[in-house]
Amino acid sequence: MEPVDGSVRGQLRQWVRPGAITVAQGLLIALLSLTTHVALFVLSVASLVLIPLLGVGFALFPLATALVRVAAGLHRRLAGWAGVELPSPYRPAPAGAGFGTWRRFRWVVADPATWRDLAWLLPGAVTGGVCLAAFALPLYGLEGVLGLPMVLHAFDVWYGYGPFWPVDNLIQAWLCFPLGALILAGGLAAGRWLVWLHVAFAGFFLPPTRAAELALRVRQLTVTRAETVDAQAAELRRIERDLHDGAQARLVALSMSIGLAEQLVQRDPETVRRLLAEARETSGQALAELRGLVRGIHPPVLAERGLDGAVRALALAVPLPVEVTVDLPGRPLAPVESAAYFAVAEGLANVTKHSGATRAWIRLRHADGRLTMEVGDDGRGGADPAAGTGLAGVGRRLAAFDGTMVVSSPPGGPTVISMELPCELSSPRISPSSGTG
């Protein structure tokens, strides 16, 4: 919501901007519909007809469909601008489906969205063409408001406006002002309605059907599941390797030292003392490695204190002041909690490594079935999740839970990483948490 602005300029902006937007939308929709739809429809139908006749249609129809999809895509964007989201319904192209291939043709023909687009082209041209009024009417009204009939009348030019053909006396010329205002206001109101009508009508054809939506969802889940399984397998492999090369090897060395000490205990007490000291040293190293490993798998502080305490502990370990705000009335399920923790940890690591910030903040909140997390800093910005593996990994990790991550990091900062995870919270926490941060 924009705040109400009482000034003249504010009033103007409040009326002029949406008006101008409606006019522009009407013009663009009308242009697009009137210029392309009929031609595209004819091209599509012609190519379909040419399939049995000459066989050219096999190559031509996918081409025509590609053009239709461009036009429909533009309409979807315009609809988005007018406040109605029309998601894209197309199935992703299979591999090796270049233009002119049989596979391409099959893909295009098998997608119901192709036929829905086609069915929409002509009625869409009508609803879109009518949107020309959304452009023309306000402009005609504006002509009167700005006094063009008056001026032309003054110069004795033959000119008609509204019901006056021609404008032949001064009263009629004067009347063009209120008349223009009326047409302008009416045109804007009608224009907005026409644009809405076009977009709502397109809403019957252009977005995916329920079945297609579910198919899209299945596909998305398949992708994220594959990524999750991959990531988990890689993680297990890493843990196995770390254990094998680290703690396990050290325990072997440890038992060797102790075994040797056992043999030498009578003959060479001095060497035994050295061996035992070595054994203790090795056990210390093994413990330190296991500790690091455990921290990477599931940080103990997360198990002990939940997300709240664990994030505070993270913030303490960072060499800059971090303001932590947590508003969680309970605890999410363990896997979600863990994903959230590692996401915040990665965000914070990003702050300390790259940002050059002097302060940072973390905000955790749960509302409307969503856990929202924000990690921000006042550093130099320019963080790009596509460039580094860290943030991209966070995105993948969150995607496994239908979570999302948005990074806003303009050059010069500030950087804000916003993450969301849909989740429910369990019963209120049992352990008290400290208020320090």
Next chain:
Amino acid sequence: MRVVIAEDLALLRDGLIRILEAFGFEVVAAVDNGPSVLPALTAHRPDVAVVDVRLPPTFTDEGLQAAIRARTELPGLPVLVLSQHVEQLYARELLSDRLGGVGYLLKDRVSHVDQFVDAVRRVAAGGTVMDPEVVAQLLASRGAADPLGELTAREREVLGLMAEGRSNAAIAGRLFVTEKAVSKHINNIFSKLQLPPSTDDNRRVLAVLAYLDGDDTRRARA
């Protein structure tokens, strides 16, 4: 010296009892779960308690919570908290009453038996003992624009040992220098960090830990 032990793993509990008894401590009670810690401490009023952070039934930080609660009921009750991992956050909570008689160590440290027993004795005597890893975490979480940057390498070393709760004599022994040299370093540290000089060992440790925890600077900058 009378000790109460709270540790749920039988192997470690027996190990602790064996070590402490070998060094002349009397283990008056050894409990294995969170809810029994507080009654045991109030019933026996030991000279020192050795408590594991994570205890049943919830396997969260019950031991730590029990230790903190025990110290509000019996202010200054010496408690040495042991854990498989150390957290700055927990150290801060343990130290917050500023009474001393607090220790916080990794379980690994028990293997240096003489040092561990020494730590138990220092805590029992009202001293403060911090695990080197906590001190390292505290030092690591200081920013680049920090007055700590003005300290020489040797002074940082002394500061770290001081934060662990070691006496001048122990620091001198550890660094192979004289006690006089150590106290000179300490004077330098206190003046560079603008801390009020203190001759009392325990108050000195608390001042250093509070400084490292950023009680003054971190809040002011935040």
